[in-house]
Amino acid sequence: MTDLPPPVDGAVDDTAEDAAVTPARLRELLAAHQRLVRETPGTGGVAGLIYEWHRAFGRDPVVARESDAIHLAVEPHVWDEYTDALGVEPAAATALRAVHAAAHVDVPGDDRDPMVVGRD
Incomplete structure (x- = not known):
């Protein structure tokens, strides 16, 4: 697996133009985030993490x-x-x-925020 899933990688350049972060730095942070998600202790990868979020928050986090x-x-x-764990500045x-x-196919219509993760 590459460090970034294609939907995320494809959204970097346009987003970086509007942010105070270079595309290279943004890709670096996105790759670190993807690794952190996959390696979250005690979850067994992305599928386990999704299960834990579903169990903890009482609603399915999967949109697509x-x-x-x-x-x-x-x-x-x-x-x-995640941003605290990565130690990133507010702009990043x-x-x-x-x-x-x-990159998200359908931005959530509730109080939750979109996140796209690569498959294990």
Whole structure:
């Protein structure tokens, strides 16, 4: 698997133009985020993490599945936890979330935020 699922990689350049982050830095942060999602301790990968979020929050986070990516709707604090773990500055955190929103097939219509993760 590449570091970035194609929907995410394809949204980087346009998003970077609007952010105070270079495309190279944004790709680096996105790859680190993808690794962090896959390697979240105690979850057993992306499928396990999705199961844990479903169990913990009482609603299915999966919006759509593609051959190379899963489109999720996650609680806002999930993004906060990942950007804190990555140690990113506010502008980069905003850019990370913007790429995922741009790459998402269907932005959630509720209080959750879009996240696109590569399949294991």
